[in-house]
Amino acid sequence: MVYQQTFKVAQKLAKKEKSIRWAALKLFDEKGYECSSIKEITRLAGVAAGTFYLYFRNKEQLFTSLIDEFYQQMIEDMRCRRKTMEADAQKKLSFSMQYFLKLFSEHRKLARLVLLQSRQDKVHRLVAAIHDELTGFIREDLEEAMDQGLIPAQDCRLTAQAIAGSYNQVILNWLSSEVTSPVEEVTGSLLSFALRGAGFKILEEKSEEGCRF
Amino acid sequence: MVYQQTFKVAQKLAKKEKSIRWAALKLFDEKGYECSSIKEITRLAGVAAGTFYLYFRNKEQLFTSLIDEFYQQMIEDMRCRRKTMEADAQKKLSFSMQYFLKLFSEHRKLARLVLLQSRQDKVHRLVAAIHDELTGFIREDLEEAMDQGLIPAQDCRLTAQAIAGSYNQVILNWLSSEVTSPVEEVTGSLLSFALRGAGFKILEEKSEEGCRF
Amino acid sequence: MVYQQTFKVAQKLAKKEKSIRWAALKLFDEKGYECSSIKEITRLAGVAAGTFYLYFRNKEQLFTSLIDEFYQQMIEDMRCRRKTMEADAQKKLSFSMQYFLKLFSEHRKLARLVLLQSRQDKVHRLVAAIHDELTGFIREDLEEAMDQGLIPAQDCRLTAQAIAGSYNQVILNWLSSEVTSPVEEVTGSLLSFALRGAGFKILEEKSEEGCRF
């Protein structure tokens, strides 16, 4: 009788891969990419060292896959929503940043992984690309706003970097703090900061409202 | 005569240590802490591997020392100047940030080292402490400004983080870009962004002026 | 009906084993015993890795079996023909060597496997035994010829080795060369060499004729 991959088996496999991903994420988060060994990852995952290579080509590909799983999809989703959104630049910007914040808060480890990972590891290019992509969204909105006269003339690329930087920093601190205060506490203030910084004339009470999604 | 010799020796020693620091900085910057080996560092420095351990306890301490050399001194200097400065909060904040920017632009490699280094390596605590310190300065000024009613009520800790984050990000991009445009190009816009973000009512033309030091 | 099925199954089994043998032979030939993995063999054979162990005890036994399949039978056949042959020593020797040559040329891969395989692998003893056996045939004929005064007094064991060695070398080169010239081109000259070397007084024109089988 031929070997038939039953549903149950497939599920077990998926579970095993998940557990490796989980272990890797935990260790990468705690000790960094370079300092986490395959052996340690697999031990934590409860599988043999060799098993790792049934699911991943090598350590680097595991990292890539970990990042991709989350980001690729997030960026895709973001791009899609933004396209179909009928709103002015400020609303779009607000939306993007809050969406961003929300996702990060739901995937703390993964988020930290991207925000913290040494940008010198072999593994950096991928992370850099993601940062660029996200900064690109912000920049687009800023340029639209500038064209419409909503904000003063400025170097939108630079402002976008500044906004992205402020977000990264604040989120990172929030993610890293032991006390997990609700992300909403942070959202409003941070958004105000960014919008004001860019030069939007915001009415304080509106900033809060406009950000539902 | 004796003194003379001692001085010469001391100089030679200092030179050797310097060359190791220089080599380490170059390699850490290019390949990251984990991926730079002692052997490579000493080869680049033109000394034997064993010599390394005459000047540094181990690899970690070299890193620490590298960071300290620059930051400890910078923070000290900054704290001192701020103390003796008679100025309002906005001016102090402006000063701090531009001082910060200037120093970074004069020590590109060292700056990149701090901004880029994986915050997960064994080596992180130190870097984190420095970030906190610098953010602390910003926060102080913001709190003072808030007390004086120059900026609206806000979570100054958070705003300080946001400002620090935006600075880090922009500087990093600037440091990493091949074309080394003058830092002044960046200074003005970035400062405006930060001040506006914090809620200062700034007159655009003043922002440029007020920042000499 | 039952028989029919059994037969079919048996055939299928045989086919699967065959395909493993074939794949192993191909890979052993191309990359050597040590450098061919079971996984690769089974992949090439189109079966699962585990299936291998239904047909062979382990990798070593596969090799053994591969060699045996060909040689055992060849030696048996040779021994048998030589027994029933009525001919003088020179004829017998000629026959043996040409038979040998012909078989090799018809089983290139298998031949290369025996001639090339490291004689240091775990697997060597078997191959060595075969070489000895074949050399033994040559020696028998030489001793008979010496007894009959057809060749001068000599160390027949040594001459037999020399002849076997020259055959192996030439065949190997011929097997390994890309251009597959007909083996007959080689046969005549090689045989002349061996016979002359042993001290037979051969008439050149006869050497060619006397070798049909």
Place this chain on the structure above:
Amino acid sequence: MVYQQTFKVAQKLAKKEKSIRWAALKLFDEKGYECSSIKEITRLAGVAAGTFYLYFRNKEQLFTSLIDEFYQQMIEDMRCRRKTMEADAQKKLSFSMQYFLKLFSEHRKLARLVLLQSRQDKVHRLVAAIHDELTGFIREDLEEAMDQGLIPAQDCRLTAQAIAGSYNQVILNWLSSEVTSPVEEVTGSLLSFALRGAGFKILEEKSEEGCRF
């Protein structure tokens, strides 16, 4: 004080490298290239595993170096002697083969290494090149002899292969036999075989004489 590599130290190093070479040679000889691990080699040599890499780039280079040490020099020497030799083809051939035999008998392990090594390992090309070189010498002499009418018309390339093959085989058997009978016992008969096989008209008593070197 600068580290000064004294003569004593240099000697110790040379001894250490020697011991690694010796251990490798022994193990390669006993178990083959693929089956000998660096760990085992270094253990046998009495050094730590890492020490290996101070002397050799990797396992392959060790093998290469082992072979080269002996062969490169031998071939060079042979080529040189042959050039300055004033003798007919038969004498030159005799000389070459006996020189060959003598060297092999003085470097048993090294000789076995070349003669036995799997010709499929990554390491094969080098060994193959050596075989070709040596066969080349024989062929040159045969062609010269053929031109001078000393031997009948024939495919000299093939005859050279046959002669080389017979030598390899006989030497190998002799090297591998436990009882180490003097090589001279073998020399005469083997040479006679080869010369007769090539078609030289030899007077038995002369063959022995002509081979001093």
Place this chain on the structure above:
DNA sequence: AATGAATGAGCCTTCATTCAT
């Protein structure tokens, strides 16, 4: 009978650190 996921010992290699010189 057949599968292929799982294992873990073992491979080659690197590297921070020590120590005799």
Place this chain on the structure above:
DNA sequence: AATGAATGAAGGCTCATTCAT
């Protein structure tokens, strides 16, 4: 003070073999 040879633990990865399905 300076050297660089020596160490050996640890790294990523492969592979023959086993076993639940």
